[in-house]
Amino acid sequence: MxxxxxxxxxxxxxxxxxxxxxxxxxxxxxxxxxxxxxxxxxxxxxxxxxxxxxxxxxxxxxxxxxxxxxxxxxxxxxxxxxxxxxxxxxxxxxxxxxxxxxxxxxxxxxxxxxxxxxxxxxxxxxxxxxxxxxxxxxxxxxxxxxxxxxxxxxxxxxxxxxxxxxxxxxxxxxxxxxxxxxxxxxxxxxxxxxxxxxxxxxxxxxxxxxxxxxxxxxxxxxxxxxxxxxxxxxxxxxxxxxxxxxxxxxxxxxxxxxxxxxxxxxxxxxxxxxxxxxxxxxxxxxxxxxxxxxxxxxxxxxxxxxxxxxxxxxxxxxxxxxxxxxxxxxxxxxxxxxxISAKPPKPRDPEKIAALMSEVEQKNAARPASERRRKPAPEFADVTEGGDGFVPGEIDLSAEATVEWVPNHGLELPADVRIFAQNTLDQVMRGKYQRRLARFNDRFIEDGERVLDLGAGIGFLSLLTCLTQEKTSLLVQEDTPSRLAVMRQVMAHNKLSFGPRLGVDERPVVGKDDAATVRAVNALTEVVAPDVIRASQADIGRLVGQLALDGVKRIVLIGPAAERYRRGARHPGEDSERTIAEAVVISRTSSVSDR
Known part of the structure; x- marks a missing residue:
């Protein structure tokens, strides 16, 4: 040998x-x-x-x-x-x-x-x-x-x-x-x-x-x-x-x-x-x-x-x-x-843990959390760390897996760990996915308006809008095509069909640089001529002041887009801005009701 x-x-x-x-x-x-x-x-x-x-x-x-x-x-x-x-x-x-x-x-x-x-x-x-x-x-x-x-x-x-x-x-x-x-x-x-x-x-x-x-x-x-x-x-x-x-x-x-x-x-x-x-x-x-x-x-x-x-x-x-x-x-x-549960969960006992700690551990634990902890890698981040609630990247649904479907605001969603980050999955399991945004949806969009949904994810808010508003039409855009594939699965599972009221665009809008992103959004805006733009991508929240918004009544920023906007994006002209639920709503006319 x-x-x-x-x-x-x-x-x-x-x-x-x-x-x-x-x-x-x-x-x-x-x-x-x-x-x-x-x-x-x-x-x-x-x-x-x-x-x-x-x-x-x-x-x-x-x-x-x-x-x-x-x-x-x-x-x-x-x-x-x-x-x-x-x-x-x-x-x-x-x-x-x-x-x-x-x-x-x-x-x-x-x-x-x-x-x-x-x-x-x-x-x-x-x-x-x-x-x-x-x-x-x-x-x-x-x-x-x-x-x-x-x-x-x-x-x-x-x-x-x-x-x-x-x-x-x-x-x-x-x-x-x-x-x-x-x-x-x-x-x-x-x-x-x-x-x-x-x-x-x-x-x-x-x-x-x-x-x-x-x-x-x-x-x-x-x-x-x-x-x-x-x-x-x-x-x-x-x-x-x-x-x-x-x-x-x-x-x-x-x-x-x-x-x-x-x-x-x-x-x-x-x-x-x-x-x-x-x-x-x-x-x-x-x-x-x-x-x-x-x-x-x-x-x-x-x-x-x-x-x-x-x-x-x-x-x-x-x-x-x-x-x-x-x-x-x-x-x-x-x-x-x-x-699946590995073992029955045991309640955490801080006093017992502290008693087991050595002096060196206690000294380390007394340091500020900002010094002791680091942010998760992007693939393990969640909404609490600035993520959008999804597992980053394309979703691989090719494997045969049994998935639990859970009602959320009248729509059954797949409680799938391949799709949702853990905190968000917990919300789906409790039937509370995007609960506040769903409850305030009619404060963002009025029946009969045209909506451009940028970064719509699996289309939950888009489908909910179509369900609750008979005249509203939407173009759903998402940079990650597999999320739109999940949206189609959700529609099939819930037996939904909205005909021409719901369009889909799989072309990405977040480009290699700011200029490319602004051009992509402006091109879609020109084609759709929306009354409302709803966006979730952080780059849109940062660049909202550079967009061509003629004819747009309202911009609704949610998730990472809202967070990035609050951190210092340039406000677009004299438009008014306020927070409803977790969203930043930028009104370009006085048409938004205060219901």
Whole structure:
């Protein structure tokens, strides 16, 4: 065999994992992480019956991995036991970078050429990178297959789904200062009051600085810290129905008795969006795996494990238990993502949290929020951070996903996490989407007027206007065409048709510079000759004083446009301006009623 471990310019890059009966998937997992660029792989096993430990022993004989028995003290779970052993393991102590993660997790580096070396080059003097999960579902695959996990399952929860934001941490390990943990390491207590915490510089999965609190506690990302531009941890917790059945009867590394039921499947079987970024490794992983299988011992163990599990699965398929499990999982797949709850929410107890804080944490927490917190990245921002309430960019609705439809002001809207940012999704779920704007709609537009709706999003206010005003006509414009596709879905679902009263224009109006934006808006205004312009884009709010508005009675600025206008846009002439609900209404005549 010609395969040799990678030599990294960043020293020893060590992957540490815990496994129980993972033989059918082991070689792919190892091959993938060798392709990613780990220089060493260390695996602890307990109670294996399928040859997992024998395969790892052989990999160690070949110089491609290391195996350790997880000797478990009475009363201790396997995973904490393995972590305790790793804490004093020389391989771990000598490593330059360590990542502790599970057998159903595959690291996917989106930065550069996809290797650890490339990402660590960019990390500079940082000593940790916090990598957030992407939860991958079954992709509606039922039957067992020998195809690679990373090629079979290409559908996942949307990146904005906060229940999928658990993390794993790649970091510079020193056993003198750090105590290992499954999600992130913790500073040993004796170093909390020293200068050591000041030396910690951790980045998130997009290469941005983590907030200070994460030095001390937390195991998941929040909106201000989540990011995937550099790396993500693909979490294949369920795989196919047959794979899930196999996991159910073989158990798991942490002995959780109730883990493999329909509730857990519903949580983890998320298939709302396609994510195939990990396919960048497919060729290299296959080549490494093919080389591994040239070893006769590994090859015999690998195929024996596959045949053994397939034989057992064939027997299990003939039982009522399998049929019941399969039916329950298929039914659980139909549960919309908006109805999923990971655990019953626990009320936050500030006093209890404060009591657990070290003096260093308390000092950090006392700093002004503006110093401790940073704004979320645009893809995770919401209306509270100046966003428009939508997930930025084009909406991918190609995946088959069950979506809950919720009445909002007489219109049923899709409670779809692919469309709405989290706070806005909460409003949709409560039937309060754009509630104040909807209630005051007749203060903005009078029946029979012509309306140019710029940046109309999914057209909610436009459709509501058509519903409540029989003579009003609208041209709906939106820079993101997929949002207009959602509008058409909303119309179809609600069985709406407004004929020539509702026109649609998918051409963008926000251009590469201010002059292009003004020209685009003026061109539409000339064609439509509107009585009212309603706009949501921030650039329109900023440039409203430069628009050609002859014949326009009223300009209604909402969302980012209203916010930007309030921050100092030039007022258009002598026109009056006032706030109604969340909107800024600029009246160019006295025709607006004060009802």
């Amino acid at each position: 010609n395969l040799k471990p990678h030599k990294s310019r960043h020293g020893e890059l060590l992957a540490v994992s815990m496994m129980k009966d993972e033989a059918p998937f082991l070689l792919e997992w190892c091959a993938h992480h060798l392709a990613v660029g780990f220089t060493k792989i260390l695996v602890y096993t307990n109670d294996c019956t399928d040859g997992t430990d024998d395969m790892l022993i052989r990999l160690e004989e070949l110089g491609l991995g290391y195996h350790r028995r997880n000797v478990i003290p009475e009363g201790v779970k396997p995973q904490p036991s393995a972590i305790k052993h790793a804490q004093v393991e020389p391989l771990v102590g000598e490593a330059d970078w360590v990542l502790l993660f599970d057998a159903d997790e595959f690291l996917c580096i989106n930065h550069g050429d996809g290797t650890l070396d490339s990402m660590l080059d960019a990390a500079g003097d940082a000593n940790g990178i916090v990598i957030t999960w992407r939860i991958f579902g079954s992709g509606n695959v039922v039957d067992w297959s020998r195809e690679p996990v990373t090629e079979q399952y290409l559908y996942a929860a949307p990146p904005t789904w906060n229940k999928g934001w658990g993390v794993k941490t790649l970091f510079r390990f020193d056993p003198h200062y750090w105590k290992l943990g499954i999600h992130r390491p913790s500073i040993k207590a004796k170093h909390l009051k020293t200068d050591f915490p000041e030396t910690i510089k951790w980045l998130n999965g997009s290469g941005q600085p983590m907030e200070e609190y994460f030095k001390f506690r937390g195991w998941r990302s929040i909106r201000r810290t989540v990011g995937y531009q550099w790396a993500q941890m693909n979490h294949y917790a369920v795989k196919s129905v047959d794979s899930y059945a196999i996991r159910k009867f073989r158990g798991n590394v942490n002995n959780k008795k109730d883990k493999y039921n329909a509730d857990y499947w519903a949580l983890q079987d998320r298939n709302e969006v396609r994510d195939d970024k990990i396919l960048r490794y497919a060729g290299k992983t296959k080549a490494i795996m093919a080389e591994l299988l040239t070893d006769p011992v590994l090859s015999e163990l690998h195929y024996a494990a596959l045949e053994r599990v397939e034989k057992r699965l064939d027997e299990y398929r003939k039982t009522e238990g399998y049929q019941e499990l399969k039916a329950s999982l298929i039914e659980a797949s139909k549960i919309p993502i908006t109805q």
